[in-house]
Amino acid sequence: MFDLKLSLPISVQNGGLFISRGIGSHPARKLDSWELVFVEKGTLTIREEQTTFTVGAGESLLLWPHRQHVGVGTFPENLKFYWLHFELHPHCSRPNELPASLISLPQHGKVRDPQYVIALFRQFLNEQEAIARSTALELILLLIMQQLSVAAGELPTAEKSGIDLAYKAQQLIRTQYHLTLSTSTLAAQLHCNADYLGRVYRRAFHLTITEAIHRQRVLSAEKLLLTDSCSLSEVAERCGFQDVGYFRQIFRKAVGLTPAAWKRRYCKEHINSD
Numbered sequence: 001m002f003d004l005k006l007s008l009p010i011s012v013q014n015g016g017l018f019i020s021r022g023i024g025s026h027p028a029r030k031l032d033s034w035e036l037v038f039v040e041k042g043t044l045t046i047r048e049e050q051t052t053f054t055v056g057a058g059e060s061l062l063l064w065p066h067r068q069h070v071g072v073g074t075f076p077e078n079l080k081f082y083w084l085h086f087e088l089h090p091h092c093s094r095p096n097e098l099p100a101s102l103i104s105l106p107q108h109g110k111v112r113d114p115q116y117v118i119a120l121f122r123q124f125l126n127e128q129e130a131i132a133r134s135t136a137l138e139l140i141l142l143l144i145m146q147q148l149s150v151a152a153g154e155l156p157t158a159e160k161s162g163i164d165l166a167y168k169a170q171q172l173i174r175t176q177y178h179l180t181l182s183t184s185t186l187a188a189q190l191h192c193n194a195d196y197l198g199r200v201y202r203r204a205f206h207l208t209i210t211e212a213i214h215r216q217r218v219l220s221a222e223k224l225l226l227t228d229s230c231s232l233s234e235v236a237e238r239c240g241f242q243d244v245g246y247f248r249q250i251f252r253k254a255v256g257l258t259p260a261a262w263k264r265r266y267c268k269e270h271i272n273s274d
Helices: 114-128 134-153 157-176 183-190 194-207 209-224 231-238 243-256 259-272
Strands: 008-021 034-041 046-050 051-054 058-063 068-071 080-088 109-112
Touching: 008 114, 008 134, 034 046, 034 114, 034 134, 046 058, 051 058, 051 157, 080 114, 080 134, 114 134, 157 183, 157 194, 157 209, 183 194, 183 209, 194 209, 209 231, 209 243, 231 243, 231 259, 243 259
Parallel strands: none
Antiparallel strands: 008 080, 034 058, 034 080, 046 051, 046 068, 058 109
């Protein structure tokens, strides 16, 4: 028998898989450990201190220890993400700093091979169920980190700049969806060419800017439709639609039901669930 003791620069606390039911939100908390999040499906919006991150499918987010983070809004129904809490050994780095000699990770980025990263997370969860604790969890985490690091290193400067621009546009869409909004108005605010903005946004989010604006407006309309005080025209106007007929058309295309039918179904399901 050959016994080999491994001394790794990182130690895992725990991990898990979150699958949203479309209710609740991420609590506000401040952890002593690092947290690594990887979104398999949907979009997670979370704020760390004063910075808001919109993490889409195939993207990762690294949350720092001793910084408060909190979810923004209600969990979307289609959201599915993995999470890991880990610590760095004190001798490997200064406080709140990843060891430069080990690996270089982006705080937020898109991975090159999402399916491989998902497979690693699933393997991690399987190993976590084992009765005897082994170094397998740390080794899997290092493999995940290696994938995130490789993806970040492959991005040329121009592409990184384009991704940053796309995320700025996304943040404007989330806060200004109720106003007259288009690719041109967003490009004017961001001081860039409209065609270029449309290309980098689609590359980052796999949606056109128009589709993203419609999606954000429909999400807001779903919430407003639950209040009896709002008429259909009021809901449409408050969500940025100038024409009620066009609002119905976009809502039905996105949800599969007219606004009125969606409201009736939601109320019925809510009552039956009591």
